[in-house]
Amino acid sequence: MSVSGETIMRHLTKIAFGMLMAGLSLGASAQAADIVVGFATASSGFMQAYDKPAQDAALIRIDEINKAGGLLGRQIKVVTADTKTDRAEGAKAGLEVIDKGADLVIVSCDYDFGSPAALAAEAAGKISMFLCAESVKAGIQGVGPHSFSASILAAVQGATMVDWSYNKKNARTYYRLLDTWTEYNKGVCDGFDWQLPKMKDAKLVGSDTFKNEDTSIAAQITRIKSLPKPPDAIMLCSMMPGVVSAIKQIRAAGITSMILNGSSVDGSYWLSATPDLSDFYVPVQGSIYGDDPNKDVTVFNAKYKAATGGDPSSQYVYPGYVLIDVWAKAVARAGTTDADAVTAKLEAMKDEPTLFGPRTFTSELHHQNKGKYLIVDVNKGKPSVVGDWTIAEPIPLSYLLKQ
Amino acid sequence: MTEIIQIIIDALSLGSLYALGALGIALIFGVMRLVNFAHGDTIAFCVFALLWPSIDAAAVVFAGHLPTVLLIPLILLIGAGLSVLSEIIVFRRFRKANPATMMIASFALGFVIRYFLLMLYSSRPKSINLWESLGESIGFLGARVPLLQIVTVAITLGILGLLTLFLKRSRYGLEMRAAAENFTMARMLGVRANRVIMLAFALSGMLAATTGLILVTQTGTVDIQMGASVMLIAFIATVIGGLGSLTGAVTAGYLIGAASVLMQVVLPLDARPFRDAFVYGAVIVTLIWRPNGLFVARSAKQRV
Numbered sequence: 060m061s062v063s064g065e066t067i068m069r070h071l072t073k074i075a076f077g078m079l080m081a082g083l084s085l086g087a088s089a090q091a092a093d094i095v096v097g098f099a100t101a102s103s104g105f106m107q108a109y110d111k112p113a114q115d116a117a118l119i120r121i122d123e124i125n126k127a128g129g130l131l132g133r134q135i136k137v138v139t140a141d142t143k144t145d146r147a148e149g150a151k152a153g154l155e156v157i158d159k160g161a162d163l164v165i166v167s168c169d170y171d172f173g174s175p176a177a178l179a180a181e182a183a184g185k186i187s188m189f190l191c192a193e194s195v196k197a198g199i200q201g202v203g204p205h206s207f208s209a210s211i212l213a214a215v216q217g218a219t220m221v222d223w224s225y226n227k228k229n230a231r232t233y234y235r236l237l238d239t240w241t242e243y244n245k246g247v248c249d250g251f252d253w254q255l256p257k258m259k260d261a262k263l264v265g266s267d268t269f270k271n272e273d274t275s276i277a278a279q280i281t282r283i284k285s286l287p288k289p290p291d292a293i294m295l296c297s298m299m300p301g302v303v304s305a306i307k308q309i310r311a312a313g314i315t316s317m318i319l320n321g322s323s324v325d326g327s328y329w330l331s332a333t334p335d336l337s338d339f340y341v342p343v344q345g346s347i348y349g350d351d352p353n354k355d356v357t358v359f360n361a362k363y364k365a366a367t368g369g370d371p372s373s374q375y376v377y378p379g380y381v382l383i384d385v386w387a388k389a390v391a392r393a394g395t396t397d398a399d400a401v402t403a404k405l406e407a408m409k410d411e412p413t414l415f416g417p418r419t420f421t422s423e424l425h426h427q428n429k430g431k432y433l434i435v436d437v438n439k440g441k442p443s444v445v446g447d448w449t450i451a452e453p454i455p456l457s458y459l460l461k462q
Numbered sequence: 463m464t465e466i467i468q469i470i471i472d473a474l475s476l477g478s479l480y481a482l483g484a485l486g487i488a489l490i491f492g493v494m495r496l497v498n499f500a501h502g503d504t505i506a507f508c509v510f511a512l513l514w515p516s517i518d519a520a521a522v523v524f525a526g527h528l529p530t531v532l533l534i535p536l537i538l539l540i541g542a543g544l545s546v547l548s549e550i551i552v553f554r555r556f557r558k559a560n561p562a563t564m565m566i567a568s569f570a571l572g573f574v575i576r577y578f579l580l581m582l583y584s585s586r587p588k589s590i591n592l593w594e595s596l597g598e599s600i601g602f603l604g605a606r607v608p609l610l611q612i613v614t615v616a617i618t619l620g621i622l623g624l625l626t627l628f629l630k631r632s633r634y635g636l637e638m639r640a641a642a643e644n645f646t647m648a649r650m651l652g653v654r655a656n657r658v659i660m661l662a663f664a665l666s667g668m669l670a671a672t673t674g675l676i677l678v679t680q681t682g683t684v685d686i687q688m689g690a691s692v693m694l695i696a697f698i699a700t701v702i703g704g705l706g707s708l709t710g711a712v713t714a715g716y717l718i719g720a721a722s723v724l725m726q727v728v729l730p731l732d733a734r735p736f737r738d739a740f741v742y743g744a745v746i747v748t749l750i751w752r753p754n755g756l757f758v759a760r761s762a763k764q765r766v
Contacts, residue, residue: 104585105580105585105686106585107584107585108517108519108585108586237735239735266731267731267734268731268734268735268737270738272687272691273691274476274677274681274691274692275472275475275476275479275680277471277472277475277476277611277723278722278723278727279726281468281469281472281727284468299586299587300587300681300683300685300688301681303589303681303682303683304682304683307597307680307682308608308680311597311598311599311608311610312599312606312608313599313606326519327520328518328520328521328586328588328589329587329588329683331520331523331589331590331591332590332681332682332683334591334594372519372520373519
């Protein structure tokens with residue numbers, strides 16, 4: 060009796076379990092009608108200021124796709140989780156959006172803050188994309204075979220600025236001033252170091268470092284001023300907030316050489332610190348100043364303003380848009396959201412046109428080691444596009460990994 | 463020769479900034495044995511007071527537009543006010559607690575101030591151009607130096623002079639010095655503890671405001687973390703100077719500034735990213751040589 064009682068209990072448990080599973084799979088199949096994009100990004104803490112603009116741009120592209128009939132005939136649904144600008148919370152946020160059914164996991168802009176969520180996505184066999192990371196690690200090398208970044212490598216920015224200033228501004232003598240704070244800064248200077256020896260007669264007349272938090276770079280400036288002749292160009296590899304202080308101090312000391320930097324200084328929000336700044340150049344993927352040669356970029360800027368209430372504050376809005384754009388194209392070509400199939404289609408992209416320049420992914424590099432940049436010139440405190448430039452040859456992966 | 467003058471001025475101006483920060487910490491440590499780690503955030507708060515609260519990327523300048531004669535007293539008042547308020551609301555309740563507890567409380571207060579700023583202004587660093595004319599360079603003994611560097615050194619020396627006069631010649635100064643030497647004895651002799659401590663906080667707050675104004679004029683940047691690096695070096699300066707000694711704090715501030723500039727000048731390029739390691743290495747050597755700091759305060763000697 061007791062045995063048969065146990066058997067009945069076992070059967071009942073099985074039935075109950077079966078019903079539970081059926082219920083779950085029913086729920087899942089009901090959700091499967093939508094394609095789910097998960098944002099494991101910072102909605103609080105200091106990364107929020109960097110993640111939100113690019114995320115808003117991604118949402119605009121999602122909205123456009125949905126309005127045009129969706130992807131594979133399905134609508135794209137957005138789920139979010141807050142990383143709170145904390146690396147441990149980042150891993151949890153990654154898992155949370157995967158639990159909510161994310162087919163694509165979008166992670167924080169910065170490699171260090173985005174990688175925990177990206178690694179969670181990789182472990183779950185999902186595609187992850189960094190909002191705007193520019194380190195070679197944000198991809199296969201630092202996360203895994205299903206991880207991508209939609210921006211362009213920092214090294215390309217440094218190389219572009221040398222190539223452009225040599226050819227268009229006749230710069231021959233360069234001074235290299237590296238802010239040792241982040242990988243990004245080093246990346247920009249690595250690109251500079253790679254490109255400079257290729258330029259005939261171009262010479263590095265001096266090199267120095269500072270720290271982003273240095274309140275004064277007076278000693279570094281004294282070294283520049285001690286040169287027998289001022290350099291034609293100063294390659295500044297730095298980022299907010301220290302870069303503003305560095306530029307202000309360089310100009311206050313009466314050094315008028317042109318200053319080149321990576322994209323991190325794009326935007327007019329900081330120019331109030333140096334009202335009459337001139338001869339300052341940065342590379343950008345698109346212009347936020349309303350003068351992009353591609354009229355569609357200006358149309359996008361208006362859309363962004365309508366959606367968020369403000370103009371894009373820097374070019375770092377744009378990679379968010381590109382990211383959804385290339386992923387959606389790959390999904391459409393693969394006919395599925397399966398990570399391996401979509402990765403294969405992404406890796407098949409060669410100079411894929413996007414609103415903000417062409418994108419190429421290979422089975423070795425899920426990032427751009429060459430790219431078209433617009434050059435923004437700040438003249439008397441007013442930034443505007445003065446041309447565009449693409450470096451002749453891509454920066455080899457072996458060089459990037461060696462640095 | 464001009465290069466050497468330039469380097470000396472670089473060292474003096476950086477040292478002045480550190481000396482001002484160190485003085486703000488040493489003043490409070492003197493009267494109540496509190497290492498106030500919220501000092502850095504008080505610096506940031508004073509600078510943010512120039513702006514109108516907004517989370518936009520571009521700064522909305524508000525108080526920063528005031529004429530200098532109004533702006534400086536206002537910011538000094540804000541610094542003093544916040545500092546006195548932290549004493550009344552927080553530190554007064556820890557008067558009997560041991561110094562480590564007070565230090566933790568000051569850390570906590572610093573976080574509260576920083577996150578308050580984060581809430582009102584967001585984490586994005588903002589830019590402001592304060593006193594543009596100070597950014598021009600002038601000829602000085604054959605070298606071209608930014609006016610701000612000279613002004614920074616002059617202001618610091620001026621403040622040091624005034625503070626010395628105040629401490630040595632005025633009744634309040636006398637009370638503060640007495641309290642710094644032996645707090646219990648001073649109270650027994652009729653020094654009112656709360657008044658002296660509040661005065662120390664007010665002075666320290668004004669020093670924070672001064673540091674903040676110099677910082678923002680130099681860097682053009684307003685950032686919630688902006689006080690942190692100055693605070694760290696200022697704290698180290700008070701330790702090397704000898705905790706409790708105002709002269710020591712100021713001297714050490716100048717020494718660290720000079721060491722930092724000198725290292726940047728003499729180190730080879732490959733070693734320059736590790737400049738601070740050399741500076742702090744020198745700090746360690748100094749402390750091994752004189753564990754109580756360069757100038758041992760008389761009050762510290764009694765404590766075995």
